[in-house]
Amino acid sequence: MSKQLARHFMLGAGLWLFLQPGVGAEKVVAITQGLGEVRVLHGQEWIVLERNQDTENRIDDDYARTSRPCPPFCIQPMEVTPEVESIGELELLDFMRYQVNPGSGVMVDARTPDWYVKGTIPGSINVPYSDLDTQLGADDFSIEFSLEQFGATKKEAGWDFFQAKTLLLWCNGPWCGQSPTAIRALLALGYPAEKLKYYRGGMQMWQLMGFPVALPADSR
Numbered sequence: 602m603s604k605q606l607a608r609h610f611m612l613g614a615g616l617w618l619f620l621q622p623g624v625g626a627e628k629v630v631a632i633t634q635g636l637g638e639v640r641v642l643h644g645q646e647w648i649v650l651e652r653n654q655d656t657e658n659r660i661d662d663d664y665a666r667t668s669r670p671c672p673p674f675c676i677q678p679m680e681v682t683p684e685v686e687s688i689g690e691l692e693l694l695d696f697m698r699y700q701v702n703p704g705s706g707v708m709v710d711a712r713t714p715d716w717y718v719k720g721t722i723p724g725s726i727n728v729p730y731s732d733l734d735t736q737l738g739a740d741d742f743s744i745e746f747s748l749e750q751f752g753a754t755k756k757e758a759g760w761d762f763f764q765a766k767t768l769l770l771w772c773n774g775p776w777c778g779q780s781p782t783a784i785r786a787l788l789a790l791g792y793p794a795e796k797l798k799y800y801r802g803g804m805q806m807w808q809l810m811g812f813p814v815a816l817p818a819d820s821r
Contacts, residue, residue: 618704629654630811641697641724644818648723650694653811663719664774664805673777677703677801684794689770690810693800696769697724706767707751711783712804720808720814722771726750727817730772730783733790736784744790753792762793774805798800
């Protein structure tokens with residue numbers, strides 16, 4: 602076996618391992634019965650995702666508040682549009698395993714950078730919602746840069762989304778309108794609805810489930 606072939610075999614075997622559900626030692630707080638952990642690629646680093654094992658743990662103060670002024674922090678509907686799938690935590694973990702890790706999907710933290718630098722859901726990249734919406738100041742450069750990150754190709758007549766990746770967008774929680782705004786902006790740009798997903802629970806529900814938060818990959 603050649604060295605190059607051996608290297609590809611090892612990389613493929615490693616990816617297969619990280620696609621598998623984590624078993625390991627029995628956990629006090631599992632994800633589901635029989636599933637203890639999941640691994641996700643965050644930048645160039647694999648991160649193990651398991652729920653906090655301290656049964657007395659409490660959510661961070663930033664997400665413990667029950668009441669924020671509305672507007673702007675109004676409760677969001679379960680669906681942004683009927684064509685865009687809304688998902689929960691288990692579907693999010695599956696998206697990490699079967700789309701983010703192999704490279705066919707992208708998790709988008711649609712929050713503003715000041716939120717992003719405090720910590721993000723592992724495996725996410727930051728594309729602020731305001732970089733996609735011309736009504737919020739997005740220019741041609743920010744839109745082009747964002748869409749090219751997602752695998753779209755610019756054509757003379759617009760954008761070609763044939764090779765575009767499936768996106769899962771999220772923000773701070775059910776009271777946050779940043780990711781819904783980003784989804785509507787992407788739809789307006791022609792991004793196919795079947796290639797968009799919405800995690801309404803956002804950072805609030807992610808932390809409420811006891812999952813870890815990671816610093817941005819480029820700051821680690």
